[in-house]
Amino acid sequence: MINYRDFRVLWLLVAVSASSSSADYEYTPVEDPLQSVWDRLDNLSQEIFKVFQEKLENQFQQLQREMNEKLESVKSKVEVKTSAINNNIMNNLGHVDNKMAEINRTITSWMQNYYDGHVRNDLDEARRKIEEHVDVKISALENKFVGNINILMNLLAGNASRSSGSLLPSDATVPAGSSALVEQRISNTVTTAVTSLESNLRDQLTHISNVVTSSHSIVDTINTHVSKINDKLSSGDGETGTGTHSCLNDSIAIELISTLEKARETPGFLPRDCSDHHWQQPEAPTGVFQIYPTMDSKAPISAFCEMGDENAKETGGWTVILRRRNTTFGLTNFNRTWAEYRQGFGIPGEGEWWFGLGALHALTYRQPYEVRFLMHDIERGYFHASYSNFRVEDETRNYRLIVNGFTGNVSQDALSTKHHGSPFSTFDRDNDQLSSVNCAVSNSGGWWFNSCYYTTLTAPFPTSANRDAKTIRWLNDNNLWLVLDDVVLMARPAGYSARFNAHLHGE
Ligand SMILES: *[C@@H]1O[C@H](CO)[C@@H](O)[C@H](O)[C@H]1NC(C)=O
Ligand SMILES: *[C@@H]1O[C@H](CO)[C@@H](O)[C@H](O)[C@H]1NC(C)=O
Ligand SMILES: *[C@@H]1O[C@H](CO)[C@@H](O)[C@H](O)[C@H]1NC(C)=O
Ligand SMILES: *[C@@H]1O[C@H](CO)[C@@H](O)[C@H](O)[C@H]1NC(C)=O
Numbered sequence: 146m147i148n149y150r151d152f153r154v155l156w157l158l159v160a161v162s163a164s165s166s167s168a169d170y171e172y173t174p175v176e177d178p179l180q181s182v183w184d185r186l187d188n189l190s191q192e193i194f195k196v197f198q199e200k201l202e203n204q205f206q207q208l209q210r211e212m213n214e215k216l217e218s219v220k221s222k223v224e225v226k227t228s229a230i231n232n233n234i235m236n237n238l239g240h241v242d243n244k245m246a247e248i249n250r251t252i253t254s255w256m257q258n259y260y261d262g263h264v265r266n267d268l269d270e271a272r273r274k275i276e277e278h279v280d281v282k283i284s285a286l287e288n289k290f291v292g293n294i295n296i297l298m299n300l301l302a303g304n305a306s307r308s309s310g311s312l313l314p315s316d317a318t319v320p321a322g323s324s325a326l327v328e329q330r331i332s333n334t335v336t337t338a339v340t341s342l343e344s345n346l347r348d349q350l351t352h353i354s355n356v357v358t359s360s361h362s363i364v365d366t367i368n369t370h371v372s373k374i375n376d377k378l379s380s381g382d383g384e385t386g387t388g389t390h391s392c393l394n395d396s397i398a399i400e401l402i403s404t405l406e407k408a409r410e411t412p413g414f415l416p417r418d419c420s421d422h423h424w425q426q427p428e429a430p431t432g433v434f435q436i437y438p439t440m441d442s443k444a445p446i447s448a449f450c451e452m453g454d455e456n457a458k459e460t461g462g463w464t465v466i467l468r469r470r471n472t473t474f475g476l477t478n479f480n481r482t483w484a485e486y487r488q489g490f491g492i493p494g495e496g497e498w499w500f501g502l503g504a505l506h507a508l509t510y511r512q513p514y515e516v517r518f519l520m521h522d523i524e525r526g527y528f529h530a531s532y533s534n535f536r537v538e539d540e541t542r543n544y545r546l547i548v549n550g551f552t553g554n555v556s557q558d559a560l561s562t563k564h565h566g567s568p569f570s571t572f573d574r575d576n577d578q579l580s581s582v583n584c585a586v587s588n589s590g591g592w593w594f595n596s597c598y599y600t601t602l603t604a605p606f607p608t609s610a611n612r613d614a615k616t617i618r619w620l621n622d623n624n625l626w627l628v629l630d631d632v633v634l635m636a637r638p639a640g641y642s643a644r645f646n647a648h649l650h651g652e
């Protein structure tokens with residue numbers, strides 16, 4: 146394409162060379178015959194240029210607008226993402242902090258109680274015994290001294306009397322002048338008594354020092370575990386919903402369990418649950434025991450303990466969490482408030498009772514737990530269901546249920562299928578998945594309702610064989626409900642029976 150401007154430049158060059166004959170090379174403008182054309186073209190060019198420029202400007206502005214819009218949208222997306230990530234991190238940090246503070250509280254209070262309640266008592270007791278012992282020895286020595294001094298005086302006075310209980314052979318008539326021998330004997334006796342006293346004291350002190358050392362080593366081990374847990378938590382995957390004991394990897398969990406078991410054998414250790422009682426006294430009969438789920442000596446609770454078969458003690462160690470049955474104690478109302486389900490209600494061992502979500506959380510967070518349900522259907526007899534992993538989260542997460550590892554002879558794993566991961570609900574605290582209805586109100590009992598349930602073991606008793614009524618039920622084969630009139634829910638540390646057997650047979 147030919148540019149019209151080139152023609153103009155060409156013409157100017159021709160014009161300049163035409164006038165170059167002038168000596169001083171003065172430029173004489175030459176009339177350009179095409180000036181008007183150039184002017185028009187110039188004008189035209191400006192118009193074209195203007196149009197072109199406008200077009201270009203429009204194009205450019207359009208592009209800029211689009212780019213800005215795109216940038217805006219990317220920016221807002223990034224902002225949303227960033228704040229979500231931040232929230233997530235803050236949440237996780239919050240959980241980790243709570244968990245650390247809880248572990249810290251538990252261990253601090255346990256150590257406090259251990260020292261206050263146990264070590265100090267032991268020392269006081271030992272001191273009392275030593276003092277008593279020393280008193281007895283000293284008064285015996287005093288008696289002997291008095292007796293011997295009398296004899297000595299008598300001897301010196303030429304009075305060879307007999308004195309039963311004296312250091313002298315009872316029949317011997319001590320000749321005058323043998324007072325040196327008597328002194329020797331007295332001195333020997335005193336030396337022997339003092340030596341025996343000393344060795345006795347040494348034994349006592351060794352024992353006390355052993356007790357103190359062993360408690361130190363347990364505390365050290367626990368501290369090590371806490372710092373491991375701490376490391377694990379800060380490395381990020383503190384939260385899981387998968388059901389394994391959160392924040393503990395297998396090897397740490399195993400070590401922790403074995404430390405807790407050792408602690409169990411320390412004199413004065415507070416039993417946390419029925420398995421601790423069972424471990425210490427396997428022969429103890431099934432019944433009510435005091436336990437300290439939070440390891441706080443000022444917070445004991447009564448629990449009903451299932452201690453196992455006479456001939457298979459490893460079947461025991463269970464803390465009964467829930468009991469439903471119709472007895473002469475009368476029926477217990479299970480339509481209760483959040484606070485009551487947290488605290489527990491009913492009298493363990495008598496009629497019906499609920500253990501309490503607070504204590505259940507304290508137990509199942511310290512180590513992995515297993516549970517067993519024993520149920521009686523009004524027409525079909527007995528059933529059982531067991532879960533090798535059971536955990537109840539804390540109140541800030543509404544005591545969410547973590548459960549898996551089903552075995553049993555009900556034909557449907559109704560609990561983990563429907564209730565795993567569900568928070569607890571009561572008539573005054575609706576945490577279920579239905580927005581229209583509070584499942585706890587429509588079923589009148591507290592439970593880990595979802596929308597709403599496949600199991601509801603705190604509902605009212607059946608008054609007929611109607612399997613569709615809202616009574617205590619467990620969803621079974623072909624979506625037929627088991628209707629129950631007797632229920633036991635019990636819990637103990639996971640894998641307890643194997644560890645108990647190893648312990649019983651000397652590891
Ligand atoms: C070119 O434009 C100028 C002013 O913009 C005008 O005075 C002139 O007459 C125009 N020339 C032609 C040839 O149209
Ligand atoms: C645990 O508690 C003690 C005292 O109660 C405190 O000094 C310590 O910093 C706490 N540790 C953590 C990790 O919270
Ligand atoms: C000799 O000993 C007897 C019995 O201990 C006592 O009754 C008696 O008074 C003593 N005699 C003298 C001289 O001290
Ligand atoms: C658990 O942690 C220990 C060290 O803290 C590590 O050696 C082990 O491999 C871990 N186990 C699993 C299953 O992650």
Ligand SMILES: *[C@@H]1O[C@H](CO)[C@@H](O)[C@H](O)[C@H]1NC(C)=O
Pocket residue numbers: 471472606607608
């Ligand atoms: C509980 O047992 C009593 C006495 O056997 C009986 O009268 C009552 O109907 C039972 N209640 C329920 C809800 O089964």
Ligand SMILES: *[C@@H]1O[C@H](CO)[C@@H](O)[C@H](O)[C@H]1NC(C)=O
Pocket residue numbers: 526527528529554
């Ligand atoms: C389920 O197991 C229990 C023992 O726990 C047994 O008594 C019962 O007969 C079994 N029920 C069925 C339906 O197999």
Ligand SMILES: *[C@@H]1O[C@H](CO)[C@@H](O)[C@H](O)[C@H]1NC(C)=O
Pocket residue numbers: 480481572586588589
């Ligand atoms: C459960 O208790 C609440 C509060 O007392 C009451 O409003 C509700 O009617 C009760 N539900 C049943 C089924 O009794």
